[in-house]
Amino acid sequence: METNNKQNESICLFDSGIGGLTVLKKLINKFPNENYIYLADLARVPFGDKTKEEIKKIVDEIIEWLVTFKPKIIIMACNTSSALLNHQLSAISHQLSIPIYGMIQSCATEITKSKHKKISVWATKFVAESNVYKKTIQNNNPDITVEETACQKLVPMIEGLSFTLEERNKIINEYLSQTSKDSNALILGCTHYPLISEDLKRLTNIEIIDPADYLINDLCRGLLQQSSTPLHTSTQISLYTTAQKEKLERFSKLYLHLKGDVKVNLINLNKITI
Numbered sequence: 001m002e003t004n005n006k007q008n009e010s011i012c013l014f015d016s017g018i019g020g021l022t023v024l025k026k027l028i029n030k031f032p033n034e035n036y037i038y039l040a041d042l043a044r045v046p047f048g049d050k051t052k053e054e055i056k057k058i059v060d061e062i063i064e065w066l067v068t069f070k071p072k073i074i075i076m077a078c079n080t081s082s083a084l085l086n087h088q089l090s091a092i093s094h095q096l097s098i099p100i101y102g103m104i105q106s107c108a109t110e111i112t113k114s115k116h117k118k119i120s121v122w123a124t125k126f127v128a129e130s131n132v133y134k135k136t137i138q139n140n141n142p143d144i145t146v147e148e149t150a151c152q153k154l155v156p157m158i159e160g161l162s163f164t165l166e167e168r169n170k171i172i173n174e175y176l177s178q179t180s181k182d183s184n185a186l187i188l189g190c191t192h193y194p195l196i197s198e199d200l201k202r203l204t205n206i207e208i209i210d211p212a213d214y215l216i217n218d219l220c221r222g223l224l225q226q227s228s229t230p231l232h233t234s235t236q237i238s239l240y241t242t243a244q245k246e247k248l249e250r251f252s253k254l255y256l257h258l259k260g261d262v263k264v265n266l267i268n269l270n271k272i273t274i
Contacts, residue, residue, distance in 0.1 A: 014075075016041050018248065021251060026212050030216050047126070073099050075101045122175060
């Protein structure tokens with residue numbers, strides 16, 4: 001009976017907004033027989049302009065709410081919260097007896113095993129100023145040079161679907177001009193950024209790295225087993241938000257390619273209720 005219950009537990013993800021949908025999409029593709037719960041805290045987006053204390057309080061509230069689902073795994077599909085709690089995740093996981101993953105550690109660990117000598121990271125202001133990718137990578141391999149660039153115009157551009165191709169190219173090229181020409185790879189240090197991967201492939205030859213791919217590799221080696229079975233109709237994808245239901249509905253349908261009506265549940269984290 002315990003095994004069956006374990007199989008029915010969900011993989012829970014959260015982000016301040018719609019960026020974490022890029023992680024959810026890759027998880028669904030790799031593990032199509034799992035159930036998923038996704039929370040977008042759109043009432044308090046973005047996290048990156050808040051103090052460390054405020055972000056910690058928000059993350060604590062979110063995790064407290066997600067724990068009520070008895071999750072198999074919790075994924076912080078947000079680089080800001082991952083950067084803040086990067087070195088505390090093991091302790092939090094142990095305390096809750098639930099594996100908790102961020103977006104940084106898996107990627108940084110694998111990068112140190114590569115032949116790359118210089119890595120560029122595009123991230124939000126909070127993540128870039130924390131130098132978390134640089135510190136984590138160089139802690140394992142000090143010979144790798146890491147530069148981090150704050151790309152504050154990218155998230156508004158990605159969420160603003162009205163931007164023309166010319167406008168998108170101009171903004172992306174602005175940050176490419178700030179990126180060292182001798183970098184071997186570019187880490188997309190915000191879960192929004194994979195949504196412009198195709199644009200980047202048109203505009204640069206630099207290798208693009210999505211940390212979600214390394215996270216999934218970790219999950220394949222550990223808690224989950226890869227499955228090539230098509231997505232079953234019994235698989236549930238439950239979407240929640242703290243505000244702006246229509247926004248999450250729109251982007252979920254657009255990026256997850258969900259058929260039919262997309263149901264998004266509005267919640268109040270202050271009450272810790274579903």
